[in-house]
Structure formats: C-alpha cells, structure tokens
Amino acid sequence: MTAPVLEASFALNVALLLMLVVLAAAVVWTRSLLAAILLMSVYSLVSATWLMVMDAPDVAFTEAVVGAGISTIVALGAILLTRGEAVRVSWKRQVVPGLLAGLVGGLLIYAMSGLPDFGDPASPANSHVGRAYLETAKRDIGAPNVVTAVLGSYRGFDTLGETVVILAACIGVALMLGFGPRATLAPPAGAPGDHHVVLRVTAKMLVPLIILFALYVQFHGDLGAGGGFQAGVIAAVAIILHALVFGLRETTAAIPPQAARAVAALGVVVYAGVGIVCIVNGGGFLDYDHLLTPQIEAMIPAGLLGDPDKPHHWGQYFGILAIELGVLMTVSATMITIFYGFAGRTIDAIAAELRR
Amino acid sequence: MSWIATHFNYVVVVILMMAGLFIVFSSGNLIKRMIGLALFQSSTALFYISFGKVSGGTAAITLDAQGAEGQALAAQLDPAYVAQFGVEGVVYSNPLPHVLILTAIVVGVATLAVGLAIAVRVRESYGTVESDEIDAVSRVAAEQAEPAP
Amino acid sequence: MQLEALYVAQPALTAQAPILAIAVPLIGACAAALAPSGRAGWMISVVAAMVSAWMALAVAGEVMREGVILYQLGGFAPPAGIALRVDAMGALIALLIGAVGTLAAVFSGHSLAAEVRPEKHTLFQAGFLLAQAGMVGLVYTGDAFNAFVFLEVSSIGTYALVAAGERRDRRALPAAFNYLIMGTIGATFYVIGVGFLYGATGTLNMADMAARLGTLDQNAAVQAGFAFIVAGLGVKAAMFPLHGWLPGAYAHGPSLISLFLAATATKAAIYLMARFLFEVFPDGAAFGDMFLQWVLAPLGAAAVIVCSLQAVFARELRRMIAFSSVAQVGFIFLGFSLANASGLSAALFYMTAHGLMKAAMFMALGGLAISIGARRLEDFAGVAREAPWTAVAFGIGAASLVGTPLTMGFLAKWQIMEAALAGGRIWIFAVMAAGSVLTLVYVGRIIEVMFFREPAPGAPRAKESPVGVLVPLLILAGLSLWFGIDASLPQQLAQAGAASLFEVRP
Incomplete structure (x- = not known):
C-alpha cells in the first residue's frame, strides 16, 4: 500500500523544515533585534509554504497573514520604541538555559518514539475524531471546507474562546499603550512639493x-x-497602510480608537449572541440547527444558493456566516487597536512619561 | 535510518522548541525573549500539523471523487489504499489539527502583542528593556526608599 | 445547608446554567468595554459577576441532585463536539470563583478609583470579567484543548491588568512581563502535552481520552504528555519550584487583581491538574502513582517549608502573603499526594478555604491602600486603631490561614492532617505541623505590627475603608467563620467530587 505522491512531498517537507532550523539558529545567534524580527518573518513565510505541503491551506494562510504580516509590524513597532540591539550574554549565563532546554529536548525526543510514523493514515490521531469529521461534515454542516465546518460548528466554542482571546489582547494593549501622551505619526509637515505623491496615489x-x-x-x-x-x-492591513502613508491623524479621524475598541467588543457580542439566540429558540448554545425558527426557514427560497434540489442546512449556513462576521469584526478592530497603540507612542511620549 | 525518516518532522519540532526555550531563558532583552517565545509557540504548530498529515492525502476541502481533480488524485494512489483510508474515494489529511493550530496561532499573536506592549511600557518607565538594568534600577530605588539607619 | 434542596432557578434556566455562567460574564465584558463611564462599567461588572455566581450555584445544586452534568455545545455529542462536563469538584471551584468574583467586583468600585487612571476603568472591568469567564470555562469544560483556550482567555487580559498596577508601583511592569513569559511557557507546555495525548488517542474529549488511555500507560508519548501537562499546569498553579512569577505579580499588581488571582487563578489550574491526575490518566498506572509519591509530595513539602520561610523573612506585606500562597499550594498538593478520596476531598476543601481567606486578606490590604500607599510591614504599624473593621477582617483571614479553631482554615488543615495520619504518612503530618508553626510566626509578626504597635510618628494615617469595601470584605471574613462552624456547603461538594473520582478506582 504505497503512496507514490509521498516521496516528492516528503523531500519538500525535509527541505523546508531544514530551512526552518537554519532560520531558528540564526535567530538564536543574532544580537540585532531587527535581524531577528525579519528572520522570524521569513520563518513564518517558509512555514506557511511547509503548511501548504502538509495540506493545511487554512493554517498556511493564517500563518502568512499573522506571522509574516501583523506580528512583524507589531514587533518592528516595539523595537522602534525600545532599542534595536540586545546586550551580549556571557557564555556562563547560557549554560543553565542550555541545560534546561536540553532537558526538555531530551524528554521530547524520548517521547517522540512513542508517536506514530509520519503520514500514517491508520494512526489514532488520523482515524478517530479527525476522520469522523471528514465523513460527517457534509451531512451535518454542508460546507465543503471541512476545516471551516469544524472551526465554525463542531468546535465553534473553541473559536468563540479564540475570538475572546483576541478581544483580551485588544483590551490589554489598549490598557498599556492606548492612553496618555499620544503621537500623531503625521507626515513631515509643510514639505515643499509632495515627494510622496506616487505613494499616496498607489495607496489610495x-x-x-x-x-x-x-x-x-x-x-x-x-x-x-x-x-x-x-x-x-487583511482588512486591518488596509487601514494600517492608510495610516502609514497618510499619517495616524488622518486615519484616527476616520476610525477613532474608541470606535475600533467598540467594534472589537461588538464582534464578540455578535458571536456569543448567535449562541444565545440558539438557546432562546430551544437548542443548546451555538447549536445552529436551532438558529432559525421553522417559520423563518420556510421563507428562504429553495434556490437561494444554487441547486434547489440539494438540501441546505440553512441554520448551519447562517450560523457560520454570522459567527465569521463576529470574528471579522473583533480581529480587524483589534489589529487596528494594536497598531494604534504602538504607532501612537513615540520617543516624545516616552520622554513625557519619564518626566511625570 | 527508517526511524529518522518516519520521525524526522518530530526531531525538527524538538530542535525548534529547544531554540525557542533557549532564547527565552538565556536572553535578558525583553523583546528578544518575546521573539523566542513566539518561536517556541510556533513549534507546537509544526508538532500538531505533522501528525495530521496523511500520506498521499489532500487538503480537507471535499472534492467530487468523480470529477477530474478527484480522478487525478486517485490515480496517484493504490486503489486498495484509497478504499481503506479514503472518504468517498478521496484521501484527505486530518482537518482537526488544522483547526486547533489556527486557534494556537491566534493565541500566539495575542500574547506577542500584549507582551511587547508591556515591554514598551517597561522601557518608558525604566529607560531600558534589559533585565539586568531593570533589576539595577529597582535595587537603587529600593535602597533609596530605605529609611536612614 | 443542603444543596439538593436549594431552589435557585427554574429548571429550564438551570439546564442552561453551565453555559450561562461562562457566557454572561463574557457578554458583560463586552458591555463593560462599551460602557460610557467607569461607573457604568462597574455596575455591569457587578451584575455580570453576580449572575455568573448565581448560575454556578444553580449548577452546584443540579450536580448534587443529578451527578455529573454534561452540556453539549453546538448540539454535537462529544468527542466530535465540545462538551462542558461539571462534577461536584468543578461546581465547588466555580462557585468559589463566582462568589469571590462578585465580591471583588463590588470592591473594585473604590479600589480602581485609587489605583488606576479613570479613563481606563471600563477596559479594566472588561478585562476582569474576561478573566472570570475564562476561569469558569476552564473549570467547566470537558475538552482538553478547549481548556487551553480558556486558560489563555483567563490569562492574556490578566497580564495587562497586573501591569496596570504600575501607576502605584512600577515594579508591576517587569512582574507582569515575567508572569506573561512564565504563563505562556506553561500554557504551551500544556498544549504540547495535549498534543501527545491526542497523537496517542485521536481525541480531545477528556472522558473519551481516559477511556482510550486505559491500555497505553507504557507508551512513551503518553508518559511525556503527562509530564508536560503537569509541568505546564504546575506553572499556572504556582507549584514549587515553578512559582517564580507569583510573588511579583501578586505583590505589585492592583489590589483587585491580586485578590482575584490569589483566590481563584491557581485554584482553577490545580483543579484541572487534579482532573488529569485522577480522571484522565490510566487507573493505577505505575508512573502516575510514582509521580504522586515521589514528585508531588516532596515538592509540596518543599513549598510548605521554603516558601513559609521566605514569607517569614519578606519585608513587604503583600509579598509576604504572596509567598504564603505558594506555601498553601504546597499544602493542597500534599493532600493530593495521599491519592485517596479523603485526601482529595480535604485538599479541595482546603482550596476553597484558602481562596476565601486570601481574598479577605488581599481585600483588606486593598482597602488600606486607598488611604495609605504602604508597602513594607512597618508601614502598617497601628492601623487597627484607625481602621478597626478592616483590620479585624484581615485578622479573621489571617486566623483562618494559621488554622485557629472555629475558622474554616482549621477544619481544612485538620482534614488533610487526619487523612495523612489515616494513610500512615507520618512525615506529611509532620511537614504540615511545621508549616503551621511557620505560618504562625509570620502571621504573628503581621498581627503584632497591625494591632499592638504605635504608628510611626509622621507616617500617613490609615482611614477606615469605605462602605463599598467594608461590605464585601466583612462578607468574605464572615464566610471564613461561618464555614468554620457549619462547613456543610463546601464539604458536601468536596466529598461528592472526591468520591466520584475514586469510586471507580480500587
């Protein structure tokens, strides 16, 4: 029972993983924080590629936008406000951390021998719940992307928690950086003849x-x-681009920080609200089959989405649509809040804070 | 040798975890420690995804096995293999680890943002992001706060 | 008081109570973030915390009547879907979280005004409610990965809340950073451990996992998964020697957060660890028993002795009480290490007792912090004269901590010691006794300074806490006394919870 495709993708798998090891080693060695951040950004892109090889396009997409995108922006903002180089650590102080990491690594290597072989279709992980989703998702949920079905419906409660984590980060960053003396990140005022005209037009x-x-x-x-x-x-990146080119003042005039924070909170309300509606209609929390009352379901035209003969899970369909909207609101507003937090502080703000 | 082939991914995961942990424990720079933490967290993604991969599988977006794409995939595999491990004629990789790791990645960026925000505030309050210098500033402040003997 | 007979909510509402205990503070957090003023945020916080506590009480009654409650989320049966699974233990801890959360929310009205910039109050309340929702979720969930998500929900906001203590004490910032690093390493270790168990069993539901692990106790991946889960949760639970984050976070954070974390955060992590130790891992597996005997017991004993000594020599009062918390976690682990129903039940009762007494002590200090910005022990000289009610409430908490008869702490300590004697572990009994003597030493120092010393001339004079602080404070202190006399409410839950875990085990 050979799987001929495996060889080609396995070579790619090995090559990409070795690249990750090299990148991680470089992050360990370098003292320049700028270099470390950019290396991590490359690391994220390489691992996104690897995730594609592993048949995980959703994760690859997320890793690319989050790891290589927003994380890099936040980290660059942080070194701009702190410093760009780490102090050299003497070798004596690396011994104990090295031993600790080695201990954990040793335990892990020992443990790995108990794991099933890579790619084994009969391993417990691939044959129990994971396989059950593949068999039932079409019947229960109706979404072709099984990852979306699991994320939005089977494990929708996890995703609610994850959205709340994002909101917590929004609140945390706003508490830390959102108040006090603010910078405007204004473009150099009164610059004779606008040198950034190409940039502005393109950005627009x-x-x-x-x-x-x-x-x-x-x-x-x-x-x-x-x-x-x-x-x-991605939506947040559009706003961040606007702020970088036109200045934070322009952007905050269009989307005030308070509004961004409110949208982040409302996103969680939308998500949890879907759950509550399901309860009110007689189901359990987030049980989308009870999202729509039969009266409403009867009003949906049979051919609303393509084939009228195919039975549709309207509750599941609209439930996932609604919670994804909540996720969109919270995530985009949080990323914007985080960017505002870091971009809004400058050395001036720091000096003012120090004088206080 | 065959153990290396079947467990290569796990060995890489261990190396990345150790690298991340080493940075967190050894570095005194708060920003560098956050980078190490991000590396450590991201290695769990590789861990979970590695055991969700199925040989000859494809992404868990249900295909029509009779369609051209499904036929092309099936042609690459032993029919007995497809019959045993496939779902409606197509072999898919396991979607569950993907879902879990989507969550873990998002938790990772949330942690990173909060951690860096605190680091920026430390810089504003102490004038540095190196642990040794922060400790020194705290010690001096504590000594000044002591009443004269 | 018999919980079975207690009518708290309509059956239809009770059926949804487990999820509402989580969802109401969650939605409350969003509402607080949207609130127009700090005062409105405070009111939302109080109401949401109260509803969560009410729902937790309804769940506790239902558990006593019906046994373990399963609540399916999304309408999918586990292991495909996520389910909440509440047993008597979980009901007890969630009740503790709800009760302390409600009282802390009431207290926050005055405390935040003194410690945090006014424009941050709404966000602060939102973060506080998120932490509460996260902890209840952590306790109720029956899914190992979902527990990780709630671990992070309860933590990520908390890091920033601790850091917000910088306005009064800038050391809150590095302390919060340290807490974030340690907490994240702990949570990531937990995820790695769950990954191993998932790799070995193919499931994330804890009950399903337990069933499938039955024959796998020789598997290296399972053993390592166990080690990573215990170490990861050990960081969160401040298990010696992984407790490094705790003293700084408790000593420098805002009063509200110190009090809430001290009373609940470590308890939720310990509870989850107990579920893995006694429920998920294979019954009678050699490595599980070895762990309890040779790792958990010695570490618990070391925590009791070392951290009690650190508390004796600490200079700052809040730091002292924070070290004492690590020592108390040691007592709880000693109870676990007995590995029988009476030991576990005693440990659970101890967790509740400790939560209530530490909440009272930190709240009293928070009340005093409104009028004096004191840190060192000497700064509290003679506060009993200026603020008698606050000092008395602190004293009741401290008496319970020492284990004075007629307080809840006495019953709790006595139960563990009795279980140790019954199990033939004389040395655990001896460690507990030594720990109690050390507790008496440092608590005696505090009481002496607070009650019997003259205030230093020229030092800022303490004021009696405002009514909004005194009411929750005296309720907390009263609970420590009430349960010292009539412990039936926590006792029946602790015993039922421990019995349900051990009835299947020989």
Whole structure:
C-alpha cells in the first residue's frame, strides 16, 4: 500500500523544515533585534509554504497573514520604541538555559518514539475524531471546507474562546499603550512639493482593493481556504497602510480608537449572541440547527444558493456566516487597536512619561 | 535510518522548541525573549500539523471523487489504499489539527502583542528593556526608599 | 445547608446554567468595554459577576441532585463536539470563583478609583470579567484543548491588568512581563502535552481520552504528555519550584487583581491538574502513582517549608502573603499526594478555604491602600486603631490561614492532617505541623505590627475603608467563620467530587 505522491512531498517537507532550523539558529545567534524580527518573518513565510505541503491551506494562510504580516509590524513597532540591539550574554549565563532546554529536548525526543510514523493514515490521531469529521461534515454542516465546518460548528466554542482571546489582547494593549501622551505619526509637515505623491496615489488605489480582497476571503471561507481571521487581518492591513502613508491623524479621524475598541467588543457580542439566540429558540448554545425558527426557514427560497434540489442546512449556513462576521469584526478592530497603540507612542511620549 | 525518516518532522519540532526555550531563558532583552517565545509557540504548530498529515492525502476541502481533480488524485494512489483510508474515494489529511493550530496561532499573536506592549511600557518607565538594568534600577530605588539607619 | 434542596432557578434556566455562567460574564465584558463611564462599567461588572455566581450555584445544586452534568455545545455529542462536563469538584471551584468574583467586583468600585487612571476603568472591568469567564470555562469544560483556550482567555487580559498596577508601583511592569513569559511557557507546555495525548488517542474529549488511555500507560508519548501537562499546569498553579512569577505579580499588581488571582487563578489550574491526575490518566498506572509519591509530595513539602520561610523573612506585606500562597499550594498538593478520596476531598476543601481567606486578606490590604500607599510591614504599624473593621477582617483571614479553631482554615488543615495520619504518612503530618508553626510566626509578626504597635510618628494615617469595601470584605471574613462552624456547603461538594473520582478506582 504505497503512496507514490509521498516521496516528492516528503523531500519538500525535509527541505523546508531544514530551512526552518537554519532560520531558528540564526535567530538564536543574532544580537540585532531587527535581524531577528525579519528572520522570524521569513520563518513564518517558509512555514506557511511547509503548511501548504502538509495540506493545511487554512493554517498556511493564517500563518502568512499573522506571522509574516501583523506580528512583524507589531514587533518592528516595539523595537522602534525600545532599542534595536540586545546586550551580549556571557557564555556562563547560557549554560543553565542550555541545560534546561536540553532537558526538555531530551524528554521530547524520548517521547517522540512513542508517536506514530509520519503520514500514517491508520494512526489514532488520523482515524478517530479527525476522520469522523471528514465523513460527517457534509451531512451535518454542508460546507465543503471541512476545516471551516469544524472551526465554525463542531468546535465553534473553541473559536468563540479564540475570538475572546483576541478581544483580551485588544483590551490589554489598549490598557498599556492606548492612553496618555499620544503621537500623531503625521507626515513631515509643510514639505515643499509632495515627494510622496506616487505613494499616496498607489495607496489610495490599494486600500479599497485590499478591503475587497478581505471580503472575498471572508465569504469564500466555507468553500476554500479563508475565513474571518484571515479576512480580519487583511482588512486591518488596509487601514494600517492608510495610516502609514497618510499619517495616524488622518486615519484616527476616520476610525477613532474608541470606535475600533467598540467594534472589537461588538464582534464578540455578535458571536456569543448567535449562541444565545440558539438557546432562546430551544437548542443548546451555538447549536445552529436551532438558529432559525421553522417559520423563518420556510421563507428562504429553495434556490437561494444554487441547486434547489440539494438540501441546505440553512441554520448551519447562517450560523457560520454570522459567527465569521463576529470574528471579522473583533480581529480587524483589534489589529487596528494594536497598531494604534504602538504607532501612537513615540520617543516624545516616552520622554513625557519619564518626566511625570 | 527508517526511524529518522518516519520521525524526522518530530526531531525538527524538538530542535525548534529547544531554540525557542533557549532564547527565552538565556536572553535578558525583553523583546528578544518575546521573539523566542513566539518561536517556541510556533513549534507546537509544526508538532500538531505533522501528525495530521496523511500520506498521499489532500487538503480537507471535499472534492467530487468523480470529477477530474478527484480522478487525478486517485490515480496517484493504490486503489486498495484509497478504499481503506479514503472518504468517498478521496484521501484527505486530518482537518482537526488544522483547526486547533489556527486557534494556537491566534493565541500566539495575542500574547506577542500584549507582551511587547508591556515591554514598551517597561522601557518608558525604566529607560531600558534589559533585565539586568531593570533589576539595577529597582535595587537603587529600593535602597533609596530605605529609611536612614 | 443542603444543596439538593436549594431552589435557585427554574429548571429550564438551570439546564442552561453551565453555559450561562461562562457566557454572561463574557457578554458583560463586552458591555463593560462599551460602557460610557467607569461607573457604568462597574455596575455591569457587578451584575455580570453576580449572575455568573448565581448560575454556578444553580449548577452546584443540579450536580448534587443529578451527578455529573454534561452540556453539549453546538448540539454535537462529544468527542466530535465540545462538551462542558461539571462534577461536584468543578461546581465547588466555580462557585468559589463566582462568589469571590462578585465580591471583588463590588470592591473594585473604590479600589480602581485609587489605583488606576479613570479613563481606563471600563477596559479594566472588561478585562476582569474576561478573566472570570475564562476561569469558569476552564473549570467547566470537558475538552482538553478547549481548556487551553480558556486558560489563555483567563490569562492574556490578566497580564495587562497586573501591569496596570504600575501607576502605584512600577515594579508591576517587569512582574507582569515575567508572569506573561512564565504563563505562556506553561500554557504551551500544556498544549504540547495535549498534543501527545491526542497523537496517542485521536481525541480531545477528556472522558473519551481516559477511556482510550486505559491500555497505553507504557507508551512513551503518553508518559511525556503527562509530564508536560503537569509541568505546564504546575506553572499556572504556582507549584514549587515553578512559582517564580507569583510573588511579583501578586505583590505589585492592583489590589483587585491580586485578590482575584490569589483566590481563584491557581485554584482553577490545580483543579484541572487534579482532573488529569485522577480522571484522565490510566487507573493505577505505575508512573502516575510514582509521580504522586515521589514528585508531588516532596515538592509540596518543599513549598510548605521554603516558601513559609521566605514569607517569614519578606519585608513587604503583600509579598509576604504572596509567598504564603505558594506555601498553601504546597499544602493542597500534599493532600493530593495521599491519592485517596479523603485526601482529595480535604485538599479541595482546603482550596476553597484558602481562596476565601486570601481574598479577605488581599481585600483588606486593598482597602488600606486607598488611604495609605504602604508597602513594607512597618508601614502598617497601628492601623487597627484607625481602621478597626478592616483590620479585624484581615485578622479573621489571617486566623483562618494559621488554622485557629472555629475558622474554616482549621477544619481544612485538620482534614488533610487526619487523612495523612489515616494513610500512615507520618512525615506529611509532620511537614504540615511545621508549616503551621511557620505560618504562625509570620502571621504573628503581621498581627503584632497591625494591632499592638504605635504608628510611626509622621507616617500617613490609615482611614477606615469605605462602605463599598467594608461590605464585601466583612462578607468574605464572615464566610471564613461561618464555614468554620457549619462547613456543610463546601464539604458536601468536596466529598461528592472526591468520591466520584475514586469510586471507580480500587
């Protein structure tokens, strides 16, 4: 029972993983934080590629937008506000950490011998619940992308928790950086003849296109890779681009920080609200089969989405649509809040804080 | 040798975990420690995804096995293998680890943002992000707070 | 008081109570973040915490009547879907979280005004409610990965909340950073451990996992999974020597957060660890028993002795009480290490007792912090004269901590010691006795300074806490006394919880 495709993808798997090891080693060695951050960004892109080889397009997409995108922006903002180089650590102080890491590594290597072989289709992990989803998702949920079905419905409660974690980060960053003396990140005022005209024109064209792409990713989630998280980050990137080119003052005039925080909270309300509606209609929390009352379901035209003969799980369909909307709101607003937090502080703000 | 082939991914995961942990434990720079933490967290993603891979599988987006794409995939595999491990004629990789890791990645970026925000506040309050210097500032402040003997 | 007979809510509401205990503070957190003023945020916080506590009480009654409650989320049966699974132990811990959360929310009205910038109050309340929702979720969930998500829900906001103590004490910032690093390493270790168990069993549901692990106790991956889960949760539970984050976070964070974390955060992690130790891992597996005997017991004993000594020599009062918390976690682990129903039940009762007494002590200090910005022990000289009610409430908490008869702490300590004697572990009895003597030493120092010393001339004079602080404070202190006399409410839950875990075990 050979699987001929394995050899080709396995070589790719090995090559990409070795690249990750090299990148990680470089991150360990370098003292320059800028280099470390950029290496981590490359690391994320390489691991996104690896995730594609592992048949995980949804995760690859998320890793690309989150790891290589927003994490890099946040980390760059942080070193801009702190410092760009780490102090050299003497070798004596590396011995104990080295031993500790070695201990954990040794335990892990010992443990790995008990894990099933790579790619084994009969391993416990691949034959119990994971396989059951593949068999039942079409019947229970109706979404072709099984990852979306599991994420939105079977394990929708996890995803609610995950959205709440994002909101917690929004609250945390806003508490830390959102108040006190603020910078405006204004473009150099009164610069004779605008040197950034190309940048401005391009940005003006790009922002709506990026938002459009975010919406595509949002609504394409149950058919292919994508969903609220990826779309939320992409939408936030459009706003961040606007702020970088036109200045924070312009952007906060359009989307005030308070509004961003409110949208982040409302996203969780939408998500949890779907759950509550299901309870009110007589189901359990997040049981989308009870999201729509029979009266409402009867009003939906049979051919609303393509084939009228195919039975549709309207509750599941609208439930996932609604929670993905909540996710989109929270994620995009949180990413914008985080960016505002870091971009809004400058050395001036720091000096003022120090004088206080 | 065959053990290396079947467990290569896990060995890499261990190396990445150790690298991340080593940075967190050895570095005194708060930003560098956050980077190490991000590396450590991301290695769990590789761990979970590795055991969700199925040989000859494809992404868990249900295909029509009779369609051209499904036929092309099936042609690459032994029919007996497909019959045993496939679902409606297509072999898929396990979607559950993917879902879990989507959550873990998002938790990772949330942690990173909060951690870096605290680091920035430390810099504003102490004037440095190196642990040794922070400790020194705290010690001096504590000594000044002591009443004169 | 018999919980079975207690009518708290309509049956239809009780059926949804487990999820509402989580969802109401969650939605409350969003509402608080949207609130127009700090005062509105405070009211939302109080109401949401109260509803969560009410639902937790309804769940506790239902568990006593019906046994373990399963609540399916999304309408999918586990292991495909996530299910909440509440037993008597979980019901007890969630009740503790709800009760302390409600009282802490009431207290926060005055405490935040003194410690946090006014424009941050709404967000602060939101973060506080998220932490509460996360902890209840952590306790109720029956899914190992979902527990990780709630572990993070309860933690991520908390890191920033601890850091917000910087306005009064800037050491809160590095302490919070340290807490974040340690907490994240702990949570990641937990995820790695769950990964091993998932790799070995193919499931994430804890009950399903337990069933499938039955024959796998020789598997290296399962053993390592066990080690990583215990170490990861050990960080969160402040298990000696993984407790490094705790003293700083408790000593420098805002009063509200110190009090809430001290009373609940470690308890939720310990509870989850207990579920893995006694429920998920194979019955009678050699490595599980070895762990309890040779790792958990010695570490618990070391925590009791070392951290009690650190508390004796600490200079700052809040730090002292924080070290004492690590020592008390040691007592709880000593109870676990007996590996029988009476030991576990005693440990659970101890967790409740400790939560209530530490909440009272930190709340009293928070009340005093409104008027004096004191840190060192000497700064509290003679506060009993200026603020008698606050000092008395602190004293009741401290008496319970020492184990004075007629307090809950006495019953709790006595139960563990009795279980140790019954199990023939004289040395555990001796460690407990030594730990109690050390507790008496440092508590005696505090009481002496607070009640019997003259205030230093020129030192800021303490004021009696405002009513909004005194009411929850005296309720907490009263609970420590009430359960010292009539312990039936926590006792029946602790015993039922321990019995349900051990009835299947020989």
